[in-house]
Amino acid sequence: MTAIREISLGEAMKEALAEEMRRDDDVFLLGVSIRAGTFLHTKGLVEEFGERRVLDTPLSEPGGVGTAFGAAQEGLRPVLDFMYAGFAYFAGSEVFIQAGQYHFLHGSKHPLPMTLIGTCGVGRRVANEHATLPYGALIHHPGIKVCLPSTPYDAKGLLKAAIRDNNPVFFLWHTSLMALKGPVPTDEYIVPIGVADVKRAGTDVTVLTSGLQVHHSLKAAEAVSSEISVEVIDVRSFEPFDLPCLLNSVTKTTRLVVVDEDFERGGFAAEIAAQMMEHGYDLLDAPVRRVCHPHMPVPGGYIDAYSMPTPARIEAAIRDVCR
Amino acid sequence: MTAIREISLGEAMKEALAEEMRRDDDVFLLGVSIRAGTFLHTKGLVEEFGERRVLDTPLSEPGGVGTAFGAAQEGLRPVLDFMYAGFAYFAGSEVFIQAGQYHFLHGSKHPLPMTLIGTCGVGRRVANEHATLPYGALIHHPGIKVCLPSTPYDAKGLLKAAIRDNNPVFFLWHTSLMALKGPVPTDEYIVPIGVADVKRAGTDVTVLTSGLQVHHSLKAAEAVSSEISVEVIDVRSFEPFDLPCLLNSVTKTTRLVVVDEDFERGGFAAEIAAQMMEHGYDLLDAPVRRVCHPHMPVPGGYIDAYSMPTPARIEAAIRDVCR
């Protein structure tokens, strides 16, 4: 019988890892200080699975990705934890170029089942690499899938899907959502990569967003609810992206705000604007609005609370496109 | 008296380097096998400037960028040559994050006058890292300027501007244009970074493009010239981008095709589509069309000749938006 409990996003990720490791001995976990469990999602896994399957790596990001890369080529299903996703830039070539291009470039003959995990997100005052959200950069580079959950349910389901995928998948999670609790069934389930989710239905305007910004967008939607009916879509997976879900929504609402915590230029929101030009131009009654991190480095201190997209900025954008 | 000669793009770059090195002893050059001069633009410079100012580095991209980075912090004006721009991903953190964020993050107190050079471009059949055009990824990351010339004149002027800039600038050049000849005055001049150039005036449709694709676009413009009057704008610098020049043009033409040899998703063309939504929606009589590299790794062999944007694909897009 299916039970549903409230657990945190970190615990949901841990359940996903544990279930997949129980299911398949080829799945193993490596990363910096994951035996101790710097974050909740790896804490205690070494006790169940032992040091053979839960490995601390040196501070060697290219070496760590390479270990996963090579092991995946040899048929294992590694899960590499970067701690902070921004550290992945130390392995820029492996992450942005080589992982995604391996399969295609060598004749589409051989899979690369490798999962990368990293936390990201603005709002903890520490600036720069500890905040970097790499999905804008990742979607630019072909061949690597990218997802970011906003709820414990999605976190568990997407992480299991990532591990079972035969391609490199970068599973991002937002540091500010680590402790967020939500319902998660005890029965096994998967959230397929490439499927967006309508988190709030509405008719006047669509807000497309992800991660922490789903919650900010829901707040903004609530704030304007007496005047404007907002549909909030959680991207969940940036690549592949669920364009049909978006077009369905905009067919109804005719207006679109993209809320993206990542740098504005040439990022996910820009791509959506371009795709709307190409696939949904006639659906629109107003130009697509972006609410992003301004095009400047992520500052720390007291600034990041208002430099990132906030419910107030989202609300203003919603009102603006509905004028 | 100003004379004008025809020289190649590689020679024009070499003149820029030599003039800036003569002008300022703080300017020096380092990179992999640049003393021998793998490409035309560095060949022979060691003879004039000696081994003190023209340095071969080990194959250590982070170390090479770091040498430039640290020397620039100490007040020198280094020019680092990556050979192929795709190799820059080995120094992903330094190039995409640290260089651009140094000034801002540390209080906007201290400049970082550092020029990176790399060749790029599809069409020489060698695939992947030898073709990678990193400007789509670079513009996503704040704080680093990026340019790519299409003519010897622009190459010389932009490279001189890059070296004199107090910020990191990634100067890209297209491998297929190395031998392209064009007029270059003997008198000193600068092409400022951040200013686009109308390479062909027209009234029906604007084509915004760069590098080799300027030439492909001019071919396409010529091919349709009896029916459609095409304005071809050479981006020249992706960051900062000359939005006023584009908006001026689209005000007249009401139609826009962006031709971009880089990967399609979340790239420069996507950013332009988003900016047109934001700043030029009412100017448009048709949605912005992208003609990009398809969203797949760059293949080699006989394929890249048609997988990259070609005059034929550009012509089709021009006709399409003008229907």
Added chain:
Amino acid sequence: MPTKPRGASAQETLTRDHKRLLYRNLVRAMTLDRMMMRIIRAGKMVGFYHEGGIALAPGVAAGTFLRRDDAMNPHYRAHGIAHMIAKGVDIQSYVAEHMGRVDGCAKGRSSFHVSYPEDHIFGWSANIGANFPPCIGYGFAARYRSTDQVVMNCSGDGSYQEGRAHEALLMTANWHLPVIFWCENNGIAQSSALSDLFPIADISRLAAGYGIPALMVDGQDLLACGEAALAAIAHARAGKGPIFVELKTLRSQEHNVGGLNNEGAHTRDPALMQKWRDTRDPLTLATARLLKDQVLTEAEVADLQLEADREAAAIEVHCEASPKATPSIDELMAGVYAP
């Protein structure tokens, strides 16, 4: 553990003034480290803090004998507080920066990314190991301009696991650059024991592969650290190329405030860490030694502590009074590029 030169050519001895200076800087560093801990525990800091604890003697020694125009990469531990104090930076603006205040050294926008370009300390990245590539450039600039500046490149054992360390060792050795690799080896990186990450115990064994001379030093012994610093600086300043100094030190608390204190799956033994604090505190050891050698009197020791306490208190008061930095986005956007 004795200072054991392995191939290093320069030898220097500490003068009485050197010893007094080192001691004063250590008192200040450890006092300010405790103040930083008070501030973060009181919720007044805007980001991380990674306590220095009993591991600050190497940092003090690294900074004390540098000239202002010598470049330094401070170790990130204790956010370089010992290194910076000893090099003489305006430490009040360092604390203000950690508190997100307008008179922080980076205008309150950087959290812990402090920077003193005028002191040749050029900020830092949150990436461990990011110190290595630029240190080549600092050394390169000195050679290029034929100055006798040296570079003090400080970081932990963990940082030497990054490939970037190899490139810096290689390139500085190849070009004979005046760079000191100051490796503060506390045997642990975040929550993993060094023995689990690194095949050998002495990181400095890497140096020989590049033909770089190496010293090994007891990092709890302030005077040994100081002697090594003098020797290393003299070596680099004399144009003899890079030198590697490994300082064995200890971490007797968790990695960062609120973080774990594990070595892999296992909690670190609190009794052992208490023993280290009791018997291996560099200040206690240095006090005893300098009193015995009559370099300092009991009264001077007490005065120095008083002075340091006053400094810390004054900084804290000043920083709390300083307004929180909340510049407009426009103002920030205007600061992305240098003019």
Added chain:
Amino acid sequence: MPTKPRGASAQETLTRDHKRLLYRNLVRAMTLDRMMMRIIRAGKMVGFYHEGGIALAPGVAAGTFLRRDDAMNPHYRAHGIAHMIAKGVDIQSYVAEHMGRVDGCAKGRSSFHVSYPEDHIFGWSANIGANFPPCIGYGFAARYRSTDQVVMNCSGDGSYQEGRAHEALLMTANWHLPVIFWCENNGIAQSSALSDLFPIADISRLAAGYGIPALMVDGQDLLACGEAALAAIAHARAGKGPIFVELKTLRSQEHNVGGLNNEGAHTRDPALMQKWRDTRDPLTLATARLLKDQVLTEAEVADLQLEADREAAAIEVHCEASPKATPSIDELMAGVYAP
């Protein structure tokens, strides 16, 4: 230069069959290298080629004694032709790939990014040094599954300048992985002399810093290379962890076809390279030695060359007849992700 084991524990001797096999593979490798040169000079290749010339004995030795399930990273020089032939891959599809043909091993889309996953050769990146990170993974997989597979990780002196080399040496040593660092040191990287890039002449001196044993071998001596391969494979297969083998070899021509033949600012001396070709050709040396030792007869030598010439000719004819690969964009787009 004698084979000089430095701390390596395993020693093996070549049998008569081993020697004959090595010899045959060298004949084939050098013949096919010449064929590749003919093809590229005739404008029939779709990308680069980096001639092997007289540097192919190390590659032959690296591949000859591996099992099919042993992973290998071939050196990029000569695009690994010697390594691959010796390991037994279908070399026709390698040539076809270089010619952009549909029966190329990557369907004609890769230029030189050849790949034989069934032979545990998993393609490559154009980035020199990119071989290092995955080789950790191959070794890791062997240990994880408790097989006795070994990993032959071949690359040049230039590749050891990349930080990624350090990470692979570190991690394989730390985890005792069965990885052979097969360093084909020809003293030059593209157009820069190694002595201009690296502080010491023997790259294998790095190994000691990680506690990795090292061998040094004359890379022009086929039998010495073979012996070193046997020893290294035995060491790794026995679970003794990584081992470093440095093979000193020579580049007697330009870096790549149409490229420069410089060392820094200076052209390399053609007379010296001619002398190397005359006196240090590994095939000439091996022929003399094996004839003298009566491992081969003159007739056998001639037959082996004839066989290799026939192989090369047949491959060339086949590949030229194979259609050029020009798949549709849709077909390619469908190949981005594995099912």
